Amino acid sequence: MRLLPFLLALLFAVPAHAQGIQQTKGNFEDKFRQLDEVLPTPNTYRNASGAPGHEYWQQKVDYRIIAELDEPRRRLTAQATVRYTNNSPDSLPWLWMQLDQNIFKRDSMAELTDSFGGAGRRGPKVTLGSGNEPTRLSMDELRRQQSMADNDYGYNIRSVRTLAGANLPHTIVGTLMRIDLPEPLTPRQSTEFAIEWAFNIIEEDAVVARSGYEHFPDDPRRGGNDIFLIAQWFPRMVVYSDYEGWHNKEFLGRGEFTLEFGDYEVEITVPDDHIVASTGVLQNPDQVLTAAQRQRLETARNANAPVFIVTPQEAAAAEAGNSRGKKTWRFSAPNVRDFAWATSRKFMWDAQGHKQPGAEHETVMAMSFWPKEGGELWRKYSTAAVVHTMKVYSRFSFDYPYPTAQSVNGPVGGMEYPMITFNGPRTTLNKDGSRTYSLAEKVFLVGVVIHEIGHIYFPMTVNSDERQWTWMDEGINSFLDSVAGYEWDPNLPWTRSLPRDMIPYMVSSNQQPIMTQSDSINDLGANAYGKPSAAYHLLRDTIIGRERFDFALREYARRWKFKRPTPADFFRTIEEASGTDLDWFWRGWFYTTDHVDISLDSIYRLKMDTKNPDIDLPRRRRERAEEPVPVGVGLDREEGLPVWVLENPGIIDFYDRNDEFTVTPKDRKSYTDFLEGLVPWERQAFERAVKEDANYYVLNFSNKGGLVMPIILGLTFNDGRTEKLMIPAEIWRRNSREVAKLLVYPKGKELVQVVIDPDWETGDADIENNHYPRRIIPSRIDSFKDEASKSRVSRDLMGEAAGAEPDRKRK
């Protein structure tokens, strides 16, 4: 109690860490400062523990859509009735819709701001030249420019009307459209309107996006065949949220989608020999499938392995046929945030029921659709990977929340929608007609199916805002897909995103904080997939521990299932459910571009002085004797130079016979005075320490990378034994640049070697300064031969003109 006034005084003397407070003297940096001042203030919609608040709300949007594909013109025409329910406490004078297809208009913000020489839509398309090197433009980019010039893309909005048929005023702003309501939509009210539109479907391989058609000119049918992957194909309601109102960030291509949940009834009319895969559940199998196919679907529900619904033979017949009729497929999808579909006469189709006893959907139909180009690779692995994903992801979150889970092959490398995913890997056709695939294609297929099906959990169900934060869904999903990949086969060469894999990015000046809006990120893969995934591996395996981390992640998933979490909700939930203050971790990993590099600069070994002159002074004499004599004195001895006092013994006195370490009665008296001056407990502690004669080590660390991290020590002792010691990151709380740590071991147990982070857990960028003593760094030499210049002035044009073949050995 008597400490209280002192503590109170301290509290008032130290300035509170409110926003705007600056340290103007010294270089203290509070890496453990709480994030409250950065995160939004909790409220009744989102509470301080990171859960939905007691007045949480979100809008609901239901769509009834009728669409028809004009296959020869690759054009989609559709109409919809949209029912918008305002669950917010606000009155809305207008509604906003997203017109994603408008990104492909020639004057879209995305096209106009696509900067030259930068990274392209998927990797660099342009390399700027330097010196005499010409600028390089890829054939892909040339093809894209030509496709954009030749075609008229973007939505044609034909009408926006009330259900009574009155025109609703609407204003198109790039990829957004405002619809003015006759009167404001008040809280807890719904409104309905009708909209008609059409658009030309992009050629995916030319334009490169998240949907489109792919043409197969070599198919047996005259004119070839197409696969259509249809997404971002209807005007979708913009989100109106408690933290941003209407979300009005333009679609620029990279930042994906921010969407509302709702119920969908969709009718899709396609050529009658097509097979349609779609979000939702097929409502009219009697009208679109043969009796045999319907029977196979029933069999598949309880099968232990995938069963063909459309066989390779049926697909081959459709591919070569010449049917001209139409069929309408009807799908129903309750409580989804989006709707996508795919159609082609090239598709074969397999299915297997995945059982989840006790879940809302006890049998989930795992299904795959692929053309012959997918071959054995798809038959063996696609539906199997869909089932495997649900098994692993549900352990980390909740039961798979929908009745179907589909993987469709097509031109999009990998993209996710509710209940349906588009995945790109294929086989190679050999000259003898056989099909084979590389290990890379196999790993790509299993990996991409896991990843995209995983997205049905995050963000299709845990509905984070992708337009703003790619990392929120991709980070968790990359983390879980690596967990699922290792559980599929730990020996396959998966793309890893462990902390150690992120070092090149985290030390580069190209790095940006993870908390960067999706469209502004340079290296999306490293920033929004790899780095957050590495952060979760680190939290799970090193900082929090598996059990508590998995518990916290599951809690986050369950709290926000079918709801819209923000970064603050994620940070707060993981902290509160794991019982760990992680503000330092979020601050360092998500808000800065620091990296991990802790150096072990020096170690001191200390022994306790006994203060007893009969022990300490002889020891000091021995230590002095062990010091090297000055070089000159040594040389004098070697030369045999005479020493005056030895040559003149008559002048020898006390100090020649005794040194400064000679014990005097005064020394002994002051030792006994010291002992007698100690109170009993002091004397007991002192005498015990002297008797035990422990080894004290002071380890001096410096933080060169900036990120505070636990200091993990691999300790090796003189008897060859090793120990691992984890010092929590909080050791850096008063000084984030340098800290010292005292370690004490009993007499005889001596430290001989210390290594920081011996198992490479933390992504420490420079492991050489982790070793104490420093080690000789192992490396390799690669010898090489100078290449002769290939420029035209260096070439033997005279010889080439005469048709001579150079003898490469002669020089």
Ligand SMILES: [Zn+2]
């Ligand atoms: Zn993804």
